[in-house]
Amino acid sequence: MGTSGRGSLKFPMPNYQVALFENEPAGTLILQLHAHYTIEGEEERVSYYMEGLFDERSRGYFRIDSATGAVSTDSVLDRETKETHVLRVKAVDYSTPPRSATTYITVLVKDTNDHSPVFEQSEYRERVRENLEVGYEVLTIRASDRDSPINANLRYRVLGGAWDVFQLNESSGVVSTRAVLDREEAAEYQLLVEANDQGRNPGPLSATATVYIEVEDENDNYPQFSEQNYVVQVPEDVGLNTAVLRVQATDRDQGQNAAIHYSILSGNVAGQFYLHSLSGILDVINPLDFEDVQKYSLSIKAQDGGRPPLINSSGVVSVQVLDVNDNEPIFVSSPFQATVLENVPLGYPVVHIQAVDADSGENARLHYRLVDTASTFLGGGSAGPKNPAPTPDFPFQIHNSSGWITVCAELDREEVEHYSFGVEAVDHGSPPMSSSTSVSITVLDVNDNLEHHHHHH
Known part of the structure; x- marks a missing residue:
């Protein structure tokens, strides 16, 4: 027992627990404390004090009214800064010696959704x-x-x-x-x-x-040619190393998977063509000859740069060689020799002049004409001027396209026994090419005099 049997100062509970949402305004009342005496009638003026127990910072968030024991917030609470505050509260009176009591407050700060993800x-x-x-x-x-x-x-x-x-x-x-x-x-x-x-x-x-x-990117697209069949026409006299065509393939992939290389697979029979691997340009590198090969069919491939590469080998290039007038007419036999009776009728066919031309079309279509007819008369002499056109009384003519030489004036062996002249064959190319040959015609005797004798009898 204490001196003179005094009562003591007490809080109703040894500790208190309070839950409060964060972000409430400062000054929010959270607890009303009151310390009392164990013996009635011993009332004295009591002062309340408070301190943070585990963390000094807690004290800054709360205040206690030292006269009334009202505990309230002193600033806005933030659960994310501190979720639990423990406070020690002391009540002290003014008796002598002073009496005191202690209790604890645990404040739990409840979360509000005040943070975004x-x-x-x-x-x-x-x-x-x-x-x-x-x-x-x-x-x-x-x-x-x-x-x-x-x-x-x-x-x-x-x-x-x-x-x-x-x-x-x-x-x-x-x-x-x-x-x-x-x-x-x-x-x-x-x-x-x-x-x-x-x-x-x-x-x-x-x-x-x-x-x-x-x-x-993955290499999952094949090269595609811009045309299924490339067609090009090339004259047979094209200069060597001339580019005649460009093939092109595209690939929907990217980078190396779309980098295309070209090559000829087949049809380049005598190595006339060269296909540039990167550009796809086709060059003629060896002479073409229409009279030898008129058409080339090259199969080509396009290969991309993937690992492994994808290959399209279905490309076709058709090269059509165009005829150039590079062949002169050739006579089938030369020279031409013939005999004719002096009494044949006009229009009689004496000899068939024939020439052939290895070109084609107009380049091979021939026409014929007589040349050098003036020097054939007896006494005309070979010193006479060359005359390309037949003289008016020359007894033979040639059919322009068939090459048949026919009689066009009466023959008389007593006057001229032997004719020697030229024939020129000219093709229809542009420019034309020509050849000449010589023709000899001998006029044979029919016994005229005998006929005269018959007359006289």
Whole structure:
């Protein structure tokens, strides 16, 4: 027992627990304390004091009215800074010696949804190969939220972009393929993603980020020729190393997978052609001869630079050689010799002059004419001028296109027994080419005098 049997000062409970939402305004009353005496009637004026127990900072958030024992907030509480505050409160009176009592207050700060989710990155960039299987995991997006778990239960979703090609697991944040990617259809994608914390007090908060996905090329496209059959016409006298055509193939892939090399597979029978591997330009490198080969059919291939390469070997180049007038007429036999009776009728065919020309078409169509007829008369002498046109009384003519030489004036062996002249064959090329040959015609005797004798009898 104490001296003179005094009572003691006491709080109703040895400790108090108070829960309070964060962000309430300063001055919010949280607890009304009152210390009392164990013996009635011993009332004295009591003063209240308070201190932070484990953390000095706690004292700064609260105050106690030293006269009334009312405990209130002194500043706005923030659960994310400190979630629990423990305070010791002392009541002291003014008796002698002073009596005192102690109690403890535990303040639990309750969470409100006052933090938005924050993504680890505002932009995610990822590269992924085309043609991967559906469900391939491309990347994982993550956000964090400083609120307590009930206000930080994050859910992810795609807000915009290629949600038909990619899917997003709402709880794990894994982005995976929903379809097979084809770089030739789309080379990059963009997704706008959201993290939502599903908070209730005061309401949900969210954040967004952008995901960029680049599709890497695989060599999955064959080169395609611009034409199924390239046709070119080349004159046979084309100069060597002349470019006559360019083949072209395209490949929908990218980079080396689309770098094309060309080559001739077959049909280049005597090595007349050279195909430049990179440019696709076709050169004539050996002489062409229409009279030998009129048409070449080259099969060509285009090969890309992938590993392994893809090859299109279905290309065709048709080279049509055009005839050039590079052959002169050739007479089938030369020289021509013939005999004719002096009494044959006009128009009588004496000899058939024939020439051939290895060219084709107009370049091989011939016409004939007589030349050098003047010097054939007896006494004319070979010193006479060369006359390309027949003299008026020359007894033979040649049919321009058939080459038949016929009699066109009466023959008389007593006057001229022997005719020697030239024939020229000219083709219809541009410019024309020609050849000449010589013709000898001997006029044979019919016994004129005998006929005269018959007359006289």
